[in-house]
Amino acid sequence: MSAERLAARVFAEWLDDPTECRFAFDLILDPATARIFGDWPIFGAVDLEGPGRRAFLLEADGALGFGDVDRAWRTDLREKRIAVGERFALWWSPADCGVYEIVKIAILGSKTLGRRT
Numbered sequence: 001m002s003a004e005r006l007a008a009r010v011f012a013e014w015l016d017d018p019t020e021c022r023f024a025f026d027l028i029l030d031p032a033t034a035r036i037f038g039d040w041p042i043f044g045a046v047d048l049e050g051p052g053r054r055a056f057l058l059e060a061d062g063a064l065g066f067g068d069v070d071r072a073w074r075t076d077l078r079e080k081r082i083a084v085g086e087r088f089a090l091w092w093s094p095a096d097c098g099v100y101e102i103v104k105i106a107i108l109g110s111k112t113l114g115r116r117t
Helices: none
Strands: 006-014 023-030 042-046 054-058 087-093 096-107 112-115
Touching: 023 096
Parallel strands: none
Antiparallel strands: 006 023, 006 096, 023 042, 042 054, 087 096, 096 112
């Protein structure tokens, strides 16, 4: 990874209930802009500690793909700054969404970049 890009794992919590449906994303971060670098699919997982844990790919258009499971989930994460405290939306359906907050960014292969206290 070049100095202009960092491999990172980003953790986010649902504002309505931070103990439910937590997210993690592995992505390439452009530290100069604090945004996701590139438009290739991003690996992630939802409900990390719960019984419904499932992996997904975040596509370039914001859709979350769960493999053979038909879900219409979408997010605006690719349009947001990637920083602790930043918020993004997750739509479970066209009429239902939640707001998530980034609570931790771990630069892979180094110490934690940031964490909400």
